[in-house]
Amino acid sequence: MPSILVVDDDPPQREIVGVILEGEGYRVETAGGGRAALKAYRRDSFDVVLTDLKMPDLAGDALLDALIREDPAACVIMMTAHGTIASAVEAMKKGAFDYLTKPIDRDALLMTVRRAADRVSLVRENRRLKEELEDRFRIENLVGSSGRMDEVRQMIRRLAPTPSTVLITGESGTGKEIVARAVHFASPRRGGPFRVINCAAIPETLLESELFGYERGAFTGAAAAHPGLFEAAQGGTVLLDEIGEMPLPMQAKILRVLQEKEVRRVGGNTPLTVDVRILAATNRDLERDMRTGRFRADLYYRLCGLVIPLPPLRERSTDVPELAEHFLARHNRENPDRRILGITPAAMERLVQFPWPGNVRQLQSAIERAVVLSSGDWIDIKDLPAEIRERPISIGQVDFEIPDEGFSFEGFEREIIFKALRKSDGVVARAARLLGMSYRTLQYRLEKFAIKKEP
Numbered sequence: 001m002p003s004i005l006v007v008d009d010d011p012p013q014r015e016i017v018g019v020i021l022e023g024e025g026y027r028v029e030t031a032g033g034g035r036a037a038l039k040a041y042r043r044d045s046f047d048v049v050l051t052d053l054k055m056p057d058l059a060g061d062a063l064l065d066a067l068i069r070e071d072p073a074a075c076v077i078m079m080t081a082h083g084t085i086a087s088a089v090e091a092m093k094k095g096a097f098d099y100l101t102k103p104i105d106r107d108a109l110l111m112t113v114r115r116a117a118d119r120v121s122l123v124r125e126n127r128r129l130k131e132e133l134e135d136r137f138r139i140e141n142l143v144g145s146s147g148r149m150d151e152v153r154q155m156i157r158r159l160a161p162t163p164s165t166v167l168i169t170g171e172s173g174t175g176k177e178i179v180a181r182a183v184h185f186a187s188p189r190r191g192g193p194f195r196v197i198n199c200a201a202i203p204e205t206l207l208e209s210e211l212f213g214y215e216r217g218a219f220t221g222a223a224a225a226h227p228g229l230f231e232a233a234q235g236g237t238v239l240l241d242e243i244g245e246m247p248l249p250m251q252a253k254i255l256r257v258l259q260e261k262e263v264r265r266v267g268g269n270t271p272l273t274v275d276v277r278i279l280a281a282t283n284r285d286l287e288r289d290m291r292t293g294r295f296r297a298d299l300y301y302r303l304c305g306l307v308i309p310l311p312p313l314r315e316r317s318t319d320v321p322e323l324a325e326h327f328l329a330r331h332n333r334e335n336p337d338r339r340i341l342g343i344t345p346a347a348m349e350r351l352v353q354f355p356w357p358g359n360v361r362q363l364q365s366a367i368e369r370a371v372v373l374s375s376g377d378w379i380d381i382k383d384l385p386a387e388i389r390e391r392p393i394s395i396g397q398v399d400f401e402i403p404d405e406g407f408s409f410e411g412f413e414r415e416i417i418f419k420a421l422r423k424s425d426g427v428v429a430r431a432a433r434l435l436g437m438s439y440r441t442l443q444y445r446l447e448k449f450a451i452k453k454e455p
């Protein structure tokens, strides 16, 4: 039951209010003045404070100020005689929840207190959900105990507390977004908003108004002014996802935000100061894009100072069992009636050996699929997607023969490439050398075999 502090210098008055509330099951404590109330609140923060306005030692409005200063979520109801309604209204402007007029009417009292208690529990619930979210994106929740992931965690810890822009690079599905969230929640901005904009998913014509907002009448259909993403993220962090896909004119505007910390709404004249930290992510080779003129050099140099490079999964295959178990455990938590006991050693071996062109995301969807397909308590080889399940085609140096039933050239090509990658510990440049092809050709083929992610 909610706890309530009743403050009044008139003993019978606080007695009556206290008794009514106790009769409804509230836990009530009383105080004879503002100072005593403040002391009681510091000792045991109450859900709701009901206070008289006129009191000799510390008046109700001063008590309200002090409470809100110490606890912005404090819920205070003023009790006032007719003559002082104006000051009660004044108190509401300063953040009081509501006011009651004396003599206190029982029904009005109970109704107002109930509304206040409801709001308090809503605020609490919100805070709990927010903390849960923060928890989920804590650095410690990044799965993988390989040295490479340790390095990533160390970089996040080092860079998170700074206000600097950080570029997160890595192939598709390596965890760029989850790392960006970890940076935000490990930073002093964790209480502020975290917003993501996918520069590749938004048409060029809409990108500017999404990011910067627009004034009323800025274009047909702009019936009301609209704040952009940077404004909405005030006090927090913005992730510019797939920044490599950003059109050149927008790149110039982003550079200005980075330099001036100002945005200008579309159709607006006055610049607005924004306090946001900017993170950027890309799976493109921005340096190459810069050289070919696809990416502005000034923006590139601004971004490339602090980089968190995320290694592809094939370069840290020791993380595969942990990740697979992690996704399985998540499935079990969400589907308690269809629990899977584990992954058989044979299936796990295939998972570890597979070079995962789609990285962690591909592993995640492979596990999710296997869970649905498996008929027993364990995930076995037969439950894995075909490309992972298939045994590598064995080819001798000289005596390779095409089987009577024919074979898939693509599958063959893939196996050769994966074999080369395994032999070179996942380092693409080395695998390319083994296969006698250029880095770019191999990269292109890898992209071809990557599972395309959902939009």
Ligand SMILES: Nc1ncnc2c1ncn2[C@@H]1O[C@H](COP(=O)(O)OP(=O)(O)OP(=O)(O)O)[C@@H](O)[C@H]1O
Residues within 6 Å of the ligand: 141, 142, 143, 144, 170, 171, 172, 173, 174, 175, 176, 177, 178, 179, 283, 326, 360, 361, 364, 453
């Ligand atoms: N180290 C990790 N621990 C736990 N889950 C991870 C880890 N890395 C990635 N994931 C999960 O894998 C999926 C893909 O990660 P994320 O979306 O962050 O990748 P991305 O690099 O942004 O991919 P893309 O380039 O395709 O946008 C997400 O569901 C994410 O939660």
Ligand SMILES: [Mg+2]
Residues within 6 Å of the ligand: 176, 177, 241
């Ligand atoms: Mg992403």
